Amino acid sequence: TLIFFPIDNKDSLGIDQLRRAVEQCARDDKSVLQEVSIRWMAFLDSILSKREESAYLTFVDEVKALGTNARIPYAREQIQALAFFHARGFLIHMTSTEILKNIVVINPQWLIDTLSKVICDGNIHIDFQEFKTVGLAEDVISTFETALTSRDFLEYVWKGELVEFFIDLMKRTMLLSEWGRDSYLIPSLLRDTYMIPETGIAGHRCVYYFSSGFLPNGVFQRLLCLCVELSSRNGGNTNLKLYENFASIELDQGSP
Template sequence: TLIFFPIDNKDSLGIDQLRRAVEQCARDDKSVLQEVSIRWMAFLDSILSKREESAYLTFVDEVIALGANVGIPSVREQEEALAFFHERGLLIHMTSTEILKNIVVINPQWLIDALSKVIRDGSIHIDFQEFKNIGLEEDARSTFETALASRDFLEYVWKGDQVEFFIDLMKRTMLLSEWDRDSYLIPSLLRDRYVLPETGIPGHRCVYDFSSGFLPNGVFQRLLCLCVELSSRNGNGNTDLKLYENFTSIELEKGSLVHLLENKEAQAISVFTEKTHA
């Protein structure tokens, strides 16, 4: 049994099978039988009616007023409704931080476009002359050659629109971590590959083996991002880090080094721990 639905885009083969499977899943999903009040539906309609004007709404300044206008003055009930709409993919409302909570995304393409301004192949999609003209050539090269993005670079590519929101979003999804006061590490932009020395990597080894399935793209980069964040919280600084597309060496605690190695051929991530001093 296949774990995916093969589709022939040229002859439209497989589309009927996929459609039937989706319909069956919808029938089997008990959540579709959940009753929703007319006020909630009016609330959703009033939110989505703003799509032509903006890709997002602010919760405090706009959404609360829309809720009150359709008979939902309770902020708590509005939050419950937004959570319900979010779970069903009707809009995007993340609540893990106050910054994220205040933005209700009604056009997901806005998120994709914004993130792709940063996570892209700089050798193909970046016009360095454009950045040179505005005095940000060094910032752009740092971003796409060393994976360190300056605040000024992010402000420019996002046109100053909801920069704190995007930074917080990338932090929470482990696409970015703070490097220092004015720059951020974006691991998915690392390009240099680590060549394993003949002596191997020192330390006790633990292997996360994905060979029975597959190692999803981005897992290693998110793990690296998490380690950098943890190291920074512990006050270890970032001066002695070794960062590669497939390897990092980082001090999470004083006197303890952690080495991470991604092996795509073996579909595995190896973690080595090494004591640097007693």
């Protein structure tokens, strides 16, 4: 039995099987039977009706007003409703920080398009001459050769729109970690690989074996973000060795 659904986009093979599997999962999910207030549904409809106008809404200036119009005047219930809509995939609303909490994303493709301006193949998607013209030649080279990007680079590619939101989002989803002042590490852009020796790695080691499976793409990079963040807090990120497949990090100063 396959653990995935093979799809042929050209001939549409496999799509019907995938659709039936999704429908069956929806029927088996008891949460779909949860009763929802008509006011909440009106609230959701009013939010999604704004998709043609914007990819996101601000909670303080826009969503609260829509909630009041839907007879949900209190912010606490509005937050509960947004959490429910988020869990069902109607919108994206993260609440771990005040910056994230104030943005309600109603067009997820906008998020993907914006993040892919940074997390991409620089040789294919980046016009290096453009960045040289605006004085960001060193920034773009650093971003795609060492995975260290600058605040100026992010400001430029995101056109100054919601920069703090996207930095916060990437931090919380472990796609980015701070690296000194106004610099950031994006582990998924690391390209150099390291030939790992059988012995001779100094310091304490933590080894995971995936003999009966595999490590999903992106897990190592996210773990790297957490380790770099911890190292930075403890004053130990002065002698890091970072590669696409290997990292040597001093998590606590003086303790490699």
